[in-house]
Amino acid sequence: MSSSTDLGRPDPDPTVAPTRDGRPVSDRGDTVCVIGAGASGLTAVKNLREAGFGVDCYERETGVGGAWNWRHDRSPVYASTHLISSRPFTQFPDFPMPDDWPDYPHHAQLLSYFERYADHFDLRQHVWFGTEVVRVEPVEGDRWDVTTRSTGGYGPERTSRYAAVVLANGHNWSPKLPRYEGLEQFRGEVMHASSYKDPAQLRGKRVLVVGAGNTGCDIAVEAAQQASRCWHATRRGYWYAPKYVFGRPADQVNDTLLALRVPLRVRQWLYHWTLRLTVGDLTRFGLPRPDHRVYETHPIANSQLVYYVGHGEITPVPDIARFGDRTVELTDGREIDPELVVFATGYLPRFEFLEGKVLGDADGSGRPRLWLNAFAAGHPTMAVVGLVQPDSGIFPISHWQSVLFARLLTLRTARPDRAAAFGRRVAAGVGERYSGKVKDSTRHWFEVGHADYLRALQRALHDLEGK
Numbered sequence: 106m107s108s109s110t111d112l113g114r115p116d117p118d119p120t121v122a123p124t125r126d127g128r129p130v131s132d133r134g135d136t137v138c139v140i141g142a143g144a145s146g147l148t149a150v151k152n153l154r155e156a157g158f159g160v161d162c163y164e165r166e167t168g169v170g171g172a173w174n175w176r177h178d179r180s181p182v183y184a185s186t187h188l189i190s191s192r193p194f195t196q197f198p199d200f201p202m203p204d205d206w207p208d209y210p211h212h213a214q215l216l217s218y219f220e221r222y223a224d225h226f227d228l229r230q231h232v233w234f235g236t237e238v239v240r241v242e243p244v245e246g247d248r249w250d251v252t253t254r255s256t257g258g259y260g261p262e263r264t265s266r267y268a269a270v271v272l273a274n275g276h277n278w279s280p281k282l283p284r285y286e287g288l289e290q291f292r293g294e295v296m297h298a299s300s301y302k303d304p305a306q307l308r309g310k311r312v313l314v315v316g317a318g319n320t321g322c323d324i325a326v327e328a329a330q331q332a333s334r335c336w337h338a339t340r341r342g343y344w345y346a347p348k349y350v351f352g353r354p355a356d357q358v359n360d361t362l363l364a365l366r367v368p369l370r371v372r373q374w375l376y377h378w379t380l381r382l383t384v385g386d387l388t389r390f391g392l393p394r395p396d397h398r399v400y401e402t403h404p405i406a407n408s409q410l411v412y413y414v415g416h417g418e419i420t421p422v423p424d425i426a427r428f429g430d431r432t433v434e435l436t437d438g439r440e441i442d443p444e445l446v447v448f449a450t451g452y453l454p455r456f457e458f459l460e461g462k463v464l465g466d467a468d469g470s471g472r473p474r475l476w477l478n479a480f481a482a483g484h485p486t487m488a489v490v491g492l493v494q495p496d497s498g499i500f501p502i503s504h505w506q507s508v509l510f511a512r513l514l515t516l517r518t519a520r521p522d523r524a525a526a527f528g529r530r531v532a533a534g535v536g537e538r539y540s541g542k543v544k545d546s547t548r549h550w551f552e553v554g555h556a557d558y559l560r561a562l563q564r565a566l567h568d569l570e571g572k
């Protein structure tokens with residue numbers, strides 16, 4: 106593929122342009138399409154531009170920042186959301202967050218960071234805001250027809266043909282809702298955490314929070330301070346890690362151990378030992394004993410949950426058995442009477458604009474089968490960026506994924522032999538994991554250990570460069 110600096114977007118010429126179902130298709134030549142202008146889409150635009158590609162980025166919202174722009178209708182962040190991963194492990198490698206920011210910045214700071222990133226690298230001119238992608242279809246020659254329309258379905262659809270496509274549409278916006286007997290009859294208020302924005306929604310109510318992910322724990326802690334009663338239902342026991350260990354953000358301590366190549370068993374032992382020294386045996390608080398070792402589920406970083414359980418402001422309870430009219434029966438037979446149930450039960454990935462089989466989702470489960478969580482077999486001009494759940498920040502991973510993809514696209518013309526070898530590696534490596542043993546649930550589909558994952562990415566980049 107040759108490089109292009111063509112930023113204009115000519116109207117399709119029906120006499121020369123290809124058509125699709127009788128409609129004209131605007132041929133965008135060597136231009137790459139990026140879907141989404143959150144952290145992952147922005148870094149993809151930047152890295153593709155730096156490699157010399159023309160880029161059209163489509164963003165359904167009217168601003169950058171994706172999930173971190175809480176005015177966006179699909180943003181999952183709430184008023185009190187702060188980073189869970191610490192600042193140095195979250196920032197882009199070539200654009201540090203200000204030194205005087207806290208270890209765990211607030212979501213408003215994150216949004217200002219993305220706005221500055223977009224301005225610094227002059228990215229907005231490549232973004233079509235208020236435009237959603239409704240279809241992405243592979244066409245001959247490893248090219249892609251991308252159909253867009255104004256967000257909300259106003260105006261006509263337009264189809265443009267691209268040399269390559271980056272899917273950076275995020276995976277934290279489509280709520281995963283569990284099914285429970287009797288839920289439809291329950292007369293209390295029910296919401297998914299995606300609609301939770303402000304502690305005022307909890308004030309003075311009897312609240313049941315379901316789910317022990319980072320969001321579930323945050324909401325339970327807010328309910329402990331605002332609600333008249335808070336129950337926290339979890340299916341199993343978890344390890345609740347403090348955000349600070351030895352005076353440092355916990356992920357920084359973990360990273361030092363990983364850099365020193367301390368074996369998993371020893372890290373697990375150290376972690377257990379640290380917990381024993383601080384909060385001690387969690388079952389003392391009525392919390393269930395974890396049925397797995399640490400690092401086998403996504404880490405929950407929350408210093409306050411155990412504190413509020415210890416103060417009697419959060420009552421840990423087991424899973425829900427069924428809903429009654431105004432009550433909830435728990436699996437241990439107890440009955441409680443919440444007025445509000447908040448399902449903090451996570452999100453599922455959704456690529457509603459693309460046939461599942463393109464991403465290797467052969468069984469229709471919605472789970473893409475990719476190599477490096479980014480590349481689909483048989484589609485050398487497509488990359489998914491940001492489809493990871495690391496034990497650190499996502500942004501550096503999205504950065505290096507898009508650097509790798511830009512390099513791959515460049516080498517497709519400069520060194521087709523290496524690009525072909527990369528394609529064979531994709532086919533052989535689909536489904537590889539980059540974390541130790543993890544629980545097999547939708548919650549852990551995209552779990553990666555950042556050190557292992559970044560090493561694998563670096564190896565792929567070196568192989569591509571013939572180093």
Ligand SMILES: Cc1cc2nc3c(=O)[nH]c(=O)nc-3n(C[C@H](O)[C@H](O)[C@H](O)COP(=O)(O)OP(=O)(O)OC[C@H]3O[C@@H](n4cnc5c(N)ncnc54)[C@H](O)[C@@H]3O)c2cc1C
Nearest residue numbers: 141143144145165171172188189190238274275491498499
């Ligand atoms: C409560 C909470 C706390 C978190 N804490 C951390 C943390 O501490 N560290 C961390 O690294 N991550 C954290 N995350 C994960 C967070 O999702 C990522 O930080 C980051 O938002 C991922 O960026 P992204 O660009 O991949 O996806 P998003 O931020 O979701 O951006 C995707 C963009 O694509 C757009 N889009 C989607 N579909 C279309 C379409 N069809 N057409 C056009 N545009 C489309 C969306 O509008 C959006 O702007 C947290 C998430 C939550 C919910």
